[in-house]
Amino acid sequence: MLRRRMLTTAAKAAAAAPAAAGAAASLAGKPTLLKSAAIFGSANALGFGISAATGSHLHLDLIGTGVFAVAAVATAGADARQRCSAGAVALWAVKLSSFLFYRALQTQHDGRLTEILSTTSGAAGFWFISFAWGWVVSLPHTIAAGVPAGRPRFGGPFDVLGLGLFAAGLLTETAADYTKWCFKADPANRGRFCDAGVWAASQHPNWFGNLALWSGIFLLNVPTLAADLPAGAGWLRRGARLLGGAASPLFLLSLFYGQATDAIANQAELARRRYASDPRYAAYEQRTPLVVPTIASLGRLFGR
8 A cells, every 4th residue: 555655656756766865875885785776676677577477466565565575684784783673674574565465465456556557668667666665765774784783782772762663653554554454344434534543643644654664763773874883984974874874764754745745646636536525524634634643633543
């Protein structure tokens, strides 16, 4: 769901990717960045090949999201923080890709992708953007994995905060996907919008969860990104690493709010048209935050 909505607006969203990755440009030549690019590139080339050969697109999320786990494990560093980061990324990727693949097998169709995947050029563009998206979003882990293992030792404040934020984001994303899946599976909810569970606190709680977990992965890796390693690494090099790692959550933040406000595509307008006959939707849209929940919206959630 998350990945598919993003990639259907790939042409506009892609414009942000080079800028988001620009901070990592000075890091070219790092083995982990090259290895990550090779893995994401190979996986998405395979995905395109399957699409072109079979005409089926059920494998989109299995490959496009699942490759995060392969890249994370393949680039895992030697120390505890780097391995913890790899484990966190792999856990998220396996969880989300397996759910999305199961959903694809159940539904056998996604109307949002029909047009973009109907031509060879459209499918090629889709898989190229999938490659670029994966490489940029995984930068916090990939860049940190290329720093020589050593200090600062694992277990500090950034580690605790990062893992806590990752766990909260993972749970939120999972709750959002599960709640909406169950909601849509109930025939009584046909034609209705979902405001159950975490959807009462945010119009896009799955996006919020994804943003939170990747922000957590960035925070987890901050001590490594900012470390004076290798010996003598200057402030410019450390600053470039931090900026490159921050590109991931910043890119996701701009993308999600761009989609939520119709700055990218017209998803919000389509939702208004779909539920125009339901007066509750206008009230829901007015009182519920787009992505990041507020204290008031959380109060409504837990006050139910």
